Amino acid sequence: MSADITRLDAATLASRIHGGELSSVEVTRAHLDRIAEVDGEYNAFLHVASEQALAAAAEVDRALGAGEKPASALAGVPLALKDVFTTTDMPTTCASKILEGWVSPYDATLTTKLREAGIPILGKTNMDEFAMGSSTENSAYGPTRNPWDTSRIPGGSGGGSAAALASYQAPLAIGTDTGGSIRQPAAVTATVGTKPTYGTVSRYGLVACASSLDQGGPCGRTVLDTALLHEVIAGHDPRDSTSVKAPVRPVVEAARQGAAGDLKGVKVGVVKELHSDSYQPGVIASFDAAVKTLTELGAEVVEVSCPHFEYALASYYLILPSEVSSNLARFDAMRYGMRVDDGTMSAEQVMAATRAAGFGKEVKRRIMIGTYALSAGYYDAYYGQALKVRTLIAQDFDKAYEQVDVLVSPTSPFTPWKLGEKVDDPLAMYLSDLCTLPTNLAGHCAMSVPSGLSEDDGLPVGLQIMAPALADERLYRVGAAFEAARGPVLV
Numbered sequence: 001m002s003a004d005i006t007r008l009d010a011a012t013l014a015s016r017i018h019g020g021e022l023s024s025v026e027v028t029r030a031h032l033d034r035i036a037e038v039d040g041e042y043n044a045f046l047h048v049a050s051e052q053a054l055a056a057a058a059e060v061d062r063a064l065g066a067g068e069k070p071a072s073a074l075a076g077v078p079l080a081l082k083d084v085f086t087t088t089d090m091p092t093t094c095a096s097k098i099l100e101g102w103v104s105p106y107d108a109t110l111t112t113k114l115r116e117a118g119i120p121i122l123g124k125t126n127m128d129e130f131a132m133g134s135s136t137e138n139s140a141y142g143p144t145r146n147p148w149d150t151s152r153i154p155g156g157s158g159g160g161s162a163a164a165l166a167s168y169q170a171p172l173a174i175g176t177d178t179g180g181s182i183r184q185p186a187a188v189t190a191t192v193g194t195k196p197t198y199g200t201v202s203r204y205g206l207v208a209c210a211s212s213l214d215q216g217g218p219c220g221r222t223v224l225d226t227a228l229l230h231e232v233i234a235g236h237d238p239r240d241s242t243s244v245k246a247p248v249r250p251v252v253e254a255a256r257q258g259a260a261g262d263l264k265g266v267k268v269g270v271v272k273e274l275h276s277d278s279y280q281p282g283v284i285a286s287f288d289a290a291v292k293t294l295t296e297l298g299a300e301v302v303e304v305s306c307p308h309f310e311y312a313l314a315s316y317y318l319i320l321p322s323e324v325s326s327n328l329a330r331f332d333a334m335r336y337g338m339r340v341d342d343g344t345m346s347a348e349q350v351m352a353a354t355r356a357a358g359f360g361k362e363v364k365r366r367i368m369i370g371t372y373a374l375s376a377g378y379y380d381a382y383y384g385q386a387l388k389v390r391t392l393i394a395q396d397f398d399k400a401y402e403q404v405d406v407l408v409s410p411t412s413p414f415t416p417w418k419l420g421e422k423v424d425d426p427l428a429m430y431l432s433d434l435c436t437l438p439t440n441l442a443g444h445c446a447m448s449v450p451s452g453l454s455e456d457d458g459l460p461v462g463l464q465i466m467a468p469a470l471a472d473e474r475l476y477r478v479g480a481a482f483e484a485a486r487g488p489v490l491v
């Protein structure tokens, strides 16, 4: 019975809970049992909050039993939260040693929204330390494993959230996407993930990696589930100065419209620069088949060129480390978490020793690159130049969207690789973000939806759909139509 429950999608679970066929406690317990049973194999969770999740579920059941309206379309359906959003009732570590055991004195706005929507939080998921990485191997608490093949990576940085979905430990999850951390894990685990338009999901209480790029977003196993969660977490927040004052986009309606399977009148652009012979052949074959499906659904497909996308990686890996070097300065051994101090050390020595012991290799690498890029004499040549490229990339998008409604590409150039394969080669790791980075640099939105299994290794491939800022509903319309035509891709 509980195995059956964990196989259901969130929309079905919600309608059964709201219809009285299942209780939220039953559904939450089924997922907690599943976590206890299988997570030893995957390491998707850093912290499981059984008691709190069951208490939240009991409250939903009580309210429904008393005849109250469900608090949201997903009330009662449990969720896995990436360990980068603050929570007052469980630790927030960002998978770093420096924050081991740290409990925030306040909830992130996103956490509050989940609680108010009656969504029980099962626990916090594993990630690359402070969201830096593409494989979840940069976690201080061991890597997460891909449910499709446990010898392979689940993507990153939100590998824990994606693996929790793909292994049926949670029907919904939250990720964050700075350069692809929602979409690339979704692609390599055959799940769905959206990076919403920058500024539409509050960053208050999201531990910052790169503030001008970071964006929280919804993850699910279906496009509709992802849309339902998107509407719960989006919305203006006066506590986040970059929050956009605009109504939440009608993404659920768009997903339902798309599921009817008609894309007549929709113009789709294939980005020439994101379709390369250097990508894995099975990924390109899957992508080409997906484009054919979109045509069969009635979409008009054209090729578009975005010439500056070629420089997205170089630009991102200057802007991101620059912001990282500044944001992570707050971990100074004085205010949060870990502190290395033998009693004889000066304040500077305590800071240096704590940061040396508390941060992992990749975090240190980026702090050093960022500090260099921002230093006097180099600022214009590196950081300033990267900002100019960022503008050119945004202009490429603007031109492309004069011709088409959405753009498409593979989400990642490769299927999930073997654990350990790229840990000593940071550049090879960075290349897996090639297709996802331009969207973050422009502040736009994009989704990854499973496009099938690669013919060369039988592993998941993702189709990336991109849309302009504040046009998130286009992703859901096209994503849902494609999903309905393609059928499920299940582990």
Ligand SMILES: NC(=O)C[C@H](N)C(=O)O
Pocket: 131, 132, 133, 134, 156, 157, 176, 177, 178, 179, 180, 181, 182, 209, 320, 433
């Ligand atoms: N944070 C992200 O979106 C992941 C990206 N792979 C990075 O390492 O920065």
